Amino acid sequence: MKILVLAGDGVGPEVTGQAVRVLQWFAQNRNLDLRLTERDFGMTNWQKHGTLMPDETWEQIQAADAILFGATGSLDQAAVIPPEERRKGSLLRMRKGLDVFANMRPVKMQPALAEGSPYKPRVTEGVDLIFVRELTAGMYFGTPRGVETLPDGTRRGVNTHTYTEAEIRRAVRFAFELARSRRNHVTSVDKANVMEAGALWREIAGAIHKEEFPDVGFEHMLADNCAIQLARNPTRFDVLVTDNLFGDLLSDAAGAIIGSLGMLPSASLSAPDAQGRRRALYEPIHGSAPDIAGKGIANPLGSILSVAMMLRWSANRPEDAALLEKAVEGALAKGARTADIASPGEAVVSTSGMGDAVIAALENAAR
Numbered sequence: 001m002k003i004l005v006l007a008g009d010g011v012g013p014e015v016t017g018q019a020v021r022v023l024q025w026f027a028q029n030r031n032l033d034l035r036l037t038e039r040d041f042g043m044t045n046w047q048k049h050g051t052l053m054p055d056e057t058w059e060q061i062q063a064a065d066a067i068l069f070g071a072t073g074s075l076d077q078a079a080v081i082p083p084e085e086r087r088k089g090s091l092l093r094m095r096k097g098l099d100v101f102a103n104m105r106p107v108k109m110q111p112a113l114a115e116g117s118p119y120k121p122r123v124t125e126g127v128d129l130i131f132v133r134e135l136t137a138g139m140y141f142g143t144p145r146g147v148e149t150l151p152d153g154t155r156r157g158v159n160t161h162t163y164t165e166a167e168i169r170r171a172v173r174f175a176f177e178l179a180r181s182r183r184n185h186v187t188s189v190d191k192a193n194v195m196e197a198g199a200l201w202r203e204i205a206g207a208i209h210k211e212e213f214p215d216v217g218f219e220h221m222l223a224d225n226c227a228i229q230l231a232r233n234p235t236r237f238d239v240l241v242t243d244n245l246f247g248d249l250l251s252d253a254a255g256a257i258i259g260s261l262g263m264l265p266s267a268s269l270s271a272p273d274a275q276g277r278r279r280a281l282y283e284p285i286h287g288s289a290p291d292i293a294g295k296g297i298a299n300p301l302g303s304i305l306s307v308a309m310m311l312r313w314s315a316n317r318p319e320d321a322a323l324l325e326k327a328v329e330g331a332l333a334k335g336a337r338t339a340d341i342a343s344p345g346e347a348v349v350s351t352s353g354m355g356d357a358v359i360a361a362l363e364n365a366a367r
């Protein structure tokens, strides 16, 4: 597998470093044929090359079987880099360029973290849901967009929420197919009561259910109601499919259930090509976390669990994926806690200490 590692800004390199260690463990111990290439992404590129995205990096992105991404975003960036350069070097360009429309964001409660969650254990016990967030359309990419000056000299910001039938269809179909491999239930989330694009989303999702997946349990839900259902009764969900913006917000909110944003992985896939291969981007859902960057305290489990998703979806190694997920569970069960998931009074490990704990659990399982 040709894997391109783009660790990026802030805590990106810290957490990605641990995920790469785990990948190397699989290369050394489980015959994973790994060809790793690393490139800078974000501010480091700007400082070295005067561009956020050198052409050579873009070529590497196109050529990789899978990309392991860390995080992007720095306050300096917004201040010094022109908007067109920021667009050229952005994560959004990469997502759109690779056409990775299906963004899976699993949220699975770790039994060992029941006390670390801000929610009561009776709410979090058994939570095992997954978002399919449409990632390449909607509010993030719709036109017209920009800031215009009105005749009275004041300004107006404009973004446009657009979805074509085809964009809705492929995301919703992906969710139904995924549900068949899980607990066979899909919740489609929209604002059909307010937005035309939401009403179209609802119509298409309903039709796909009826015509192609009548065997799968299905419901529509308004996005605001979904926010409270996620907090009150998250075990009711299996697969949630939603648009780009709602998926961004609701998946962060669901991160609170398991205690920290640092725990959540993601995988973004394109449609398969003629050989059945999908373009693939793996990243924790959190950002560059400037408040904790450079201290060696970030939680690397979102990035490490993204490697598990890579093993499942790009390497076609479900057993290795399960082994890694078990190792993460084992490390937590043994008490490894970064600061974000520690309960008061619990001992805390560093980012690399959590990496050590996962590798030790892998060694244990492999014995």
Ligand SMILES: NC(=O)c1ccc[n+]([C@@H]2O[C@H](COP(=O)([O-])OP(=O)(O)OC[C@H]3O[C@@H](n4cnc5c(N)ncnc54)[C@H](O)[C@@H]3O)[C@@H](O)[C@H]2O)c1
Pocket: 011, 015, 070, 071, 072, 073, 074, 075, 091, 260, 261, 262, 263, 283, 284, 285, 286, 287, 288, 289, 290, 291, 292, 297, 298, 299, 300, 302, 340
């Ligand atoms: N995929 C990405 O690269 C991505 C995602 C979200 C935000 N961002 C960018 O990151 C920058 C900071 O944004 P933000 O602060 O709103 O969101 P953030 O996700 O970076 O951080 C939100 C909170 O979660 C904590 N957190 C995040 N990751 C953690 C980890 N691994 N371990 C422990 N705690 C963790 C942070 O300390 C912070 O308190 C912005 O420039 C934003 O655009 C990038």
Ligand SMILES: CC(C)[C@H](C(=O)O)[C@@H](O)C(=O)O
Pocket: 072, 073, 091, 092, 248, 285, 287
């Ligand atoms: C960094 C930002 C563009 C990104 C998004 O909004 O999609 C992030 O918040 C995410 O959830 O991956």
Ligand SMILES: [Mg+2]
Pocket: 248, 249, 252, 285
């Ligand atoms: Mg987000």
